[in-house]
Amino acid sequence: xxxxxxxxxxxxxxxxxxxxxxxxxxxxxxxxxxxxxxxxxxxxxxxxxxxxxxxxxxxxxxxxxxxxxxxxxxxxxxxxxxxxxxxxxxxxxxxxxxxxxxxxxxxxxxxxxxxxxxxxxxxxxxxxxxxxxxxxxxxxxxxxxxxxxxxxxxxxxxxxxxxxxxxxxxxxxxxxxxxxxxxxxxxxxxxxxxxxxxxxxxxxxxxxxxxxxxxxxxxxxxxxxxxxxxxxxxxxxxxxxxxxxxxxxxxxxxxxxxxxxxxxxxxxxxxxxxxxxxxxxxxxxxxxxxxxxxxxxxxxxxxxxxxxxxxxxxxxxxxxxxxxxxxxxxxxxxxxxxxxxxxxxxxxxxxxxxxxxxxxxxxxxxxxxxxxxxxxxxxxxxxxxxxxxxxxxxxxxxxxxxxxxxxxxxxxxxxxxxxxxxxxxxxxxxxx
Amino acid sequence: xxxxxxxxxxxxxxxxxxxxxxxxxxxxxxxxxxxxxxxxxxxxxxxxxxxxxxxxxxxxxxxxxxxxxxxxxxxxxxxxxxxxxxxxxxxxxxxxxxxxxxxxxxxxxxxxxxxxxxxxxxxxxxxxxxxxxxxxxxxxxxxxxxxxxxxxxxxxxxxxxxxxxxxxxxxxxxxxxxxxxxxxxxxxxxxxxxxxxxxxxxxxxxxxxxxxxxxxxxxxxxxxxxxxxxxxxxxxxxxxxxxxxxxxxxxxxxxxxxxxxxxxxxxxxxxxxxxxxxxxxxxxxxxxxxxxxxxxxxxxxxxxxxxxxxxxxxxxxxxxxxxxxxxxxxxxxxxxxxxxxxxxxxxxxxxxxxxxxxxxxxxxxxxxxxxxxxxxxxxxxxxxxxxxxxxxxxxx
Numbered sequence: 001x002x003x004x005x006x007x008x009x010x011x012x013x014x015x016x017x018x019x020x021x022x023x024x025x026x027x028x029x030x031x032x033x034x035x036x037x038x039x040x041x042x043x044x045x046x047x048x049x050x051x052x053x054x055x056x057x058x059x060x061x062x063x064x065x066x067x068x069x070x071x072x073x074x075x076x077x078x079x080x081x082x083x084x085x086x087x088x089x090x091x092x093x094x095x096x097x098x099x100x101x102x103x104x105x106x107x108x109x110x111x112x113x114x115x116x117x118x119x120x121x122x123x124x125x126x127x128x129x130x131x132x133x134x135x136x137x138x139x140x141x142x143x144x145x146x147x148x149x150x151x152x153x154x155x156x157x158x159x160x161x162x163x164x165x166x167x168x169x170x171x172x173x174x175x176x177x178x179x180x181x182x183x184x185x186x187x188x189x190x191x192x193x194x195x196x197x198x199x200x201x202x203x204x205x206x207x208x209x210x211x212x213x214x215x216x217x218x219x220x221x222x223x224x225x226x227x228x229x230x231x232x233x234x235x236x237x238x239x240x241x242x243x244x245x246x247x248x249x250x251x252x253x254x255x256x257x258x259x260x261x262x263x264x265x266x267x268x269x270x271x272x273x274x275x276x277x278x279x280x281x282x283x284x285x286x287x288x289x290x291x292x293x294x295x296x297x298x299x300x301x302x303x304x305x306x307x308x309x310x311x312x313x314x315x316x317x318x319x320x321x322x323x324x325x326x327x328x329x330x331x332x333x334x335x336x337x338x339x340x341x342x343x344x345x346x347x348x349x350x351x352x353x354x355x356x357x358x359x360x361x362x363x364x365x366x367x368x369x370x371x372x373x374x375x376x377x378x379x380x381x382x383x384x385x386x387x388x389x390x391x392x393x394x395x396x397x398x399x400x401x402x403x404x405x406x407x408x409x410x411x412x413x414x415x416x417x418x419x420x421x422x423x424x425x426x427x428x429x430x431x432x
Numbered sequence: 433x434x435x436x437x438x439x440x441x442x443x444x445x446x447x448x449x450x451x452x453x454x455x456x457x458x459x460x461x462x463x464x465x466x467x468x469x470x471x472x473x474x475x476x477x478x479x480x481x482x483x484x485x486x487x488x489x490x491x492x493x494x495x496x497x498x499x500x501x502x503x504x505x506x507x508x509x510x511x512x513x514x515x516x517x518x519x520x521x522x523x524x525x526x527x528x529x530x531x532x533x534x535x536x537x538x539x540x541x542x543x544x545x546x547x548x549x550x551x552x553x554x555x556x557x558x559x560x561x562x563x564x565x566x567x568x569x570x571x572x573x574x575x576x577x578x579x580x581x582x583x584x585x586x587x588x589x590x591x592x593x594x595x596x597x598x599x600x601x602x603x604x605x606x607x608x609x610x611x612x613x614x615x616x617x618x619x620x621x622x623x624x625x626x627x628x629x630x631x632x633x634x635x636x637x638x639x640x641x642x643x644x645x646x647x648x649x650x651x652x653x654x655x656x657x658x659x660x661x662x663x664x665x666x667x668x669x670x671x672x673x674x675x676x677x678x679x680x681x682x683x684x685x686x687x688x689x690x691x692x693x694x695x696x697x698x699x700x701x702x703x704x705x706x707x708x709x710x711x712x713x714x715x716x717x718x719x720x721x722x723x724x725x726x727x728x729x730x731x732x733x734x735x736x737x738x739x740x741x742x743x744x745x746x747x748x749x750x751x752x753x754x755x756x757x758x759x760x761x762x763x764x765x766x767x768x769x770x771x772x773x774x775x776x777x778x779x780x781x782x783x784x785x786x787x788x789x790x791x792x793x794x795x796x797x798x799x800x801x802x803x804x805x806x807x808x809x810x811x812x813x814x815x816x817x818x819x820x821x822x823x824x825x826x827x828x
Contacts, residue, residue, distance in 0.1 A: 012809070072711060108542050108607045324460075
């Protein structure tokens with residue numbers, strides 16, 4: 001029986017070691033190499049005077065416990081980095097929206113149409129520098145489940161109003177010339193393997209041609225990139241004229257208008273002018289800054305920010321409890337030792353700094369590795385085709401992450417550090 | 433063998449009764465596990481509630497006809513003629529006077545102000561005839577009365593009233609130029625129809641410039657779940673470019689949209705469990721080293737190492753179960769019955785309530801147990817192999 005257990009245990013242990021090898025192997029290698037070339041001794045000599053050596057020795061006294069606390073911190077910051085990258089990506093639609101751009105929609109709801117005659121009227125409003133009208137095409141590629149964000153637009157005005165769409169001048173000219181031409185975002189082009197010069201079929205789940213066919217053929221004239229790394233490049237833009245003349249529903253209706261103002265300070269005035277113009281008509285309008293429109297659109301899905309924020313908070317809470325507890329424990333175990341150190345003449349403040357340094361170091365190692373790993377995870381997510389905007393860990397996220405590292409290190413160390421500071425030599429030595 | 437079992441039992445009881453001595457470490461493990469379980473159950477109960485709402489919406493006795501490929505009521509459209517043809521298909525239930533039982537409906541989107549975020553969100557407004565009421569189970573007017581056909585009167589679903597502002601009985605609502613009066617509140621027993629505004633179909637046709645067109649037809653089936661008669665007709669008649677499906681199948685498909693959230697919830701919870709596992713291992717290793725003398729004593733008086741193994745494992749499992757139950761209770765008290773709304777596949781808001789069902793509860797407990805077993809195994813292993821002599825030295 002016990003032989004069987006020992007066999008089972010061996011299998012279990014080696015399996016576990018193999019699975020977790022990506023985590024411990026780098027450390028082991030670093031340790032082995034630095035032992036061989038004498039780096040360890042050199043570090044010991046160099047740090048002996050400053051007290052860092054004591055921190056190092058205390059930390060590595062129980063390697064297993066160190067590993068577990070560092071690992072827990074690692075997980076917390078891995079979750080933090082990855083989820084925040086998601087959140088930043090989701091918010092980027094709001095963050096990147098232009099301040100000098102407005103959206104004019106039907107007042108009932110943005111899915112209700114507007115007459116195309118409105119476009120010229122809005123163009124004439126003082127302070128408006130460009131107007132582009134758009135229709136939702138309800139596009140999909142091959143399978144209705146493969147949705148493609150397809151918009152039928154005025155090709156002449158599109159690239160001026162939405163100048164974050166980057167194509168070469170030649171490509172832009174080709175697109176404007178070709179009735180069946182489309183420009184596609186890099187992200188969606190990569191997903192389906194589309195290239196300039198391809199002829200691709202796009203179907204609509206709303207519209208159909210007069211012969212009942214709901215699939216249109218288009219020529220890819222350009223693959224656009226975004227002005228910013230986080231600009232969404234999942235869109236496809238087709239000519240409104242081509243769309244409107246071939247679809248069978250009839251009616252010269254547009255979905256909504258993107259309006260660029262000469263300056264953001266004119267927004268208020270332009271909004272009033274546009275909406276007042278159409279008041280009491282069968283199609284009243286509602287004009288809002290693009291930022292507000294995008295924000296409301298995302299909030300339709302729900303309070304994603306709250307959900308993701310709670311997940312991160314929960315992860316940090318777990319780690320705080322685990323790491324804090326093991327710090328308290330490891331200092332309590334050393335009560336006698338601290339008593340001896342104080343007897344030898346170590347200043348209380350120095351012991352206080354030593355304990356705090358230990359917890360900060362644990363947070364720094366675990367947190368640093370976790371952030372590094374979240375780089376890897378977001379890179380991996382970006383490298384496979386997906387409908388998400390590009391995940392970017394920007395400097396704001398990293399700065400906040402290291403602030404949290406410091407906060408975590410301080411909160412987990414402060415209680416044991418204070419109790420070590422206050423520790424009375426007599427009680428410390430008598431407790432052993 | 434009975435000796436072994438009574439030994440194991442004795443050690444288990446002893447370990448559990450000594451838990452208060454290791455109070456803080458034990459609490460840390462319990463807390464960590466409970467948070468993991470609470471996070472998992474929150475995600476699962478959200479999706480469960482959403483899917484429950486959609487599943488409860490569709491009936492097997494009703495067929496829904498949409499334009500081919502549209503996949504949602506919003507994108508569909510069909511002429512009066514199409515409606516007249518398809519309702520002559522075989523397999524449709526008839527009234528006493530021999531006319532088919534069906535409801536041709538419109539589905540338009542209007543703005544409503546969401547209470548939680550104070551932002552505009554898409555609300556579905558359904559144009560329906562009084563016949564349409566008969567095609568939905570459990571429709572009841574809970575306040576006021578039904579709209580009078582031909583007038584600008586609407587009735588609002590109980591879910592809309594709960595999550596959106598300005599739809600109280602008697603209120604005037606403006607959609608563009610036209611003004612509507614709320615004359616009633618209806619309930620459909622928690623289904624997705626409760627997230628809708630209902631008004632007379634012909635009034636909506638004229639107020640929203642829809643001519644005589646409709647978007648969907650709901651048809652009462654003479655035989656539950658059997659739409660073959662209509663499918664055959666669509667196949668044979670080139671004028672009919674339509675999809676026919678039972679209403680239950682139609683809505684179940686829409687609920688699948690949230691399956692990615694389940695995956696996300698599981699991934700997050702499993703990654704978090706690794707953190708909690710580190711905590712559990714820490715706790716149990718500490719427990720073993722603090723009980724070293726005790727274990728050695730037991731070994732010295734003849735207890736087997738197997739009893740030390742199972743004693744430690746049981747301690748870990750007890751802690752993880754406590755954590756699991758605590759996490760489940762926390763998420764039950766906060767999440768179960770929580771009302772929320774999100775964008776459904778019709779591009780409109782669906783109001784639903786979180787639902788923490790017993791099987792989800794089981795999922796949470798299983799995850800906690802898994803953490804407990806893995807987190808207890810290695811420390812238990814160490815406990816079983818603790819050399820008696822060395823343990824005594826360390827204890828002194």
